Amino acid sequence: MSKKDSRRELPPVPEALAASAVDAHTHLDACGAKTAEDVRELLDRAQSAGVGRVVTVADDLDSARWAVQAATWDERVFAAVALHPTRTKDFGPDDKAALEELVTHPRVVAVGETGLDYYWDYSPPEPQQEAFRWHIDLAKRTGKPLMIHDREAHDDILRILDEEGAPETVVFHCFSGDAEFAKACTAKGHVLSFAGTATFRNAKSLRAAAETVPLEQMLVETDAPFLTPHPFRGRPNQPYCVNYTLRDLAELRGMNVDELAVATAATAERVFGLEQG
Structure with a gap:
């Protein structure tokens, strides 16, 4: 098999964790799931690696x-349901009404992913910020956590949260800041979720943040099918691969992987109100 072909293959399913972990942010539809059978197959594979529950996240209304x-x-x-910041250019009343209805479903555990993305130019900053403010209000009105997408927008994210008044629970999905920004976020009580990017060997400032964030404010995620953790960077990702991220971050923090799985699962249960796994 060529190197090019191998990069299209899923990583091997690792040995199961002794404790049941939670993938705090994934996109099952983008992983190719369409039917209930597809979803069961993805979750069965995840469970075989010790990943017992997932939060699947929307980025547009069809996905929601x-x-x-x-x-x-x-x-x-x-x-979790919201309109992704890169899709907010034409965010109108019909979109808001649809999300208002969807977010009330008992299986919806967060408003997300919302926030700001200054890397892509699909939507200018102004409509992104207006939509972000609206989602903040929605989270506060419904009492559900706010799941933030923050790409190259750290200062504006914190400024708008301060201006609007942050919801009780804020989760920074795929945290991308350094240790200083992590400290600023956790000081405000926010929760930081680390994806496969935190295992990349060239992500030194991000790894420093992952090393020091308090356990009770830490989640792990895949953001599958993207951001596959080391040593399988560039290959397709699925929820079972959070196992690899947990192993890497546990080594980074000098702790047992099952301890980290238990701690991050407990954080997920508290933040999202998940049933015990």
Whole structure:
């Protein structure tokens, strides 16, 4: 098999963790799942690696509707709904009404992913910021956690949260800051979720943040099918690969992997109100 072909292959399923972990942010639809059978297959594979529950996250309205439905197909799946910041250029009343309805579903455990993305130019900063403020208000009105997408927008994210008044629970999905920014976020009580990027050997400032964030404010995620952890960077990602991220971060922090799995699962249960796994 050529190197090019091998990069299209899923990483091997690792040895199962002794404790049941939670993938705090994934995209099951983008992983190729369409049906209940597809979802069960993904979750069965995850469970074989010790990853017992996932939060599947929407980035547009079609994805939001699908995520809510998928969360009813398998008790191991929960949903988060919002409009991704890169899609907010034409965010209108119909979109808001649809999200207002979807977020009330009992299997929806967060408003997300929302926030700011200054890397891509699909949507200018102004409509992104307006949509972000609206999602903050939605999270506060519904009492559900706010799941933030923050790409090259650290200062504006914190400024808008301060201006609007942050919801009780804020999760920085795929945290991308350094140790100083992590400290600023955790000092405000926010929760930081680390993806495969935190295992990349060239991500020294991010790894420094992952090394020091308090356990009770730490989550792990895949953001699958993207951001596959070391040593499989560049290959397709699925929820079971959070096992690799946990192993790497446990070594980084000098602790047992099952301890870290238990701690991050407990944080997920508290933050998202998940049933015990």
